[in-house]
Amino acid sequence: MxxxxxxxxxxxxxxxxxxxxxxxxxxxxxxxxxxxxxxxxxxxxxxxxxxxxxxxxxxxxxxxxxxxxxxxxxxxxxxxxxxxxxxxxxxxxxxxxxxxxxxxxxxxxxxxxxxxxxxxxxxAPPARVTPLPADLYGALSDALRTDAIDFSAQPCGMDNGAPWLVVRVNSAAACLAIEPDAAALARVVAAVHTHGVAVYGPHDANGPATFEVRCLMVGGNLGAGEDPVTGSANAAIAGLLSAQQRRPGLAYTARQGTVLGRAGQVSVRYDDAANKTWVGxxxxxxxxxxxxxx
Incomplete structure (x- = not known):
């Protein structure tokens, strides 16, 4: 046969x-x-x-x-x-x-x-937003082993079909320097019903992109480890930037995968007239x- x-x-x-x-x-x-x-x-x-x-x-x-x-x-x-x-x-x-x-x-x-x-x-599909409770901010800093989190942009769980805890840090360099404690991070992200964290930080004006992004996974259907380049997480970041009135303009770019030897390039464009965010x-x-x- x-x-x-x-x-x-x-x-x-x-x-x-x-x-x-x-x-x-x-x-x-x-x-x-x-x-x-x-x-x-x-x-x-x-x-x-x-x-x-x-x-x-x-x-x-x-x-x-x-x-x-x-x-x-x-x-x-x-x-x-x-x-x-x-x-x-x-x-x-x-x-x-x-x-x-x-x-x-x-x-x-x-x-x-x-x-x-x-x-x-x-x-980008619509996302369900779940703010991270403020009493977990210290645990999040400890889990990511960084003091560079920008808590003026409230970390939030964003579920658009793939759930991510979106966290902003002060710079692209701070994003690249993160070496997480996976077990501790798993306990934090569980509080907002996600299985990973999408960390982003701004590049300098003449940098290779507007933001540096890293997606750190701690289990569940997302797996474990670090994802090279992630459309759902970049869509979640774009949505939260808009909700928090932190958009860098009507269009921006993100770089992801740098610490893995990749060079992912993501483009984001807001179409306010159609109420859509395009991730490409x-x-x-x-x-x-x-x-x-x-």
Missing amino acids: TARTVRFKQVDVFTAVPFKGNPLAVIFDADDLDDAQMQAIARWTNLSETTFLVKPTEPAADYHVRIFTMGGELPFAGHPTLGTAHALLESGYQPKTPGTLVQQCGAGLVELNALDGGAWAFA GSTVTIVDGTFRLP
Whole structure:
């Protein structure tokens, strides 16, 4: 009996340079796979996320994606959204509306728009905001092993499908210097029902980006360790900047992955007229072939 094969791509997201972004595995034609098979494949690829393209059930959607980490399924995640869109378009798919894609996922319908140079951006889903109680500020400083947290920007749990505790520090250098106590950090983030912290700090005016970002994960479906480049966390940061009236303008950039030897580049643009925040970046294909299904 011949094993069934489907199209497969492994892409690098938030970069135009191979091996400098966040990798993603994309499995096409996955309608026949059940949850257990998808989870087994996601564990085998050993990447932070693996996505599965299935037929949409929403008439407005161009495609339907299911997003799995090695630990479970996520309703939404940013780099899988951009990476899956890139893989689908590169395979020859023509959007229903040129320059626009509508993704169906666990969080509902997510709109994507084309940017210059072949990059794409997604409209950040709304986030549930949970401020970190002030009596945990000391524990947060201890867990991140830093005295550089800017508590005038209240740390908040932001859940847009992937939950993050967003924390601002005084500078990009302070962000890069953080060496967290993972066990202590896990206890703090649990208070706002997240499994990781998104730390950001401003660069100098002539720096490589507006902000430096790091995403530190302490378990749950997000996994553990540090994520190279994170769309959902950058969307959460953008939303909190807006809510706290700290936006650096109508557009800014973020760099992420520096301490891991990556060079992720994230663009953020606010469209106040449409009440949308766009989070985008480039994607490059690394592996293009077929995948043998069980």
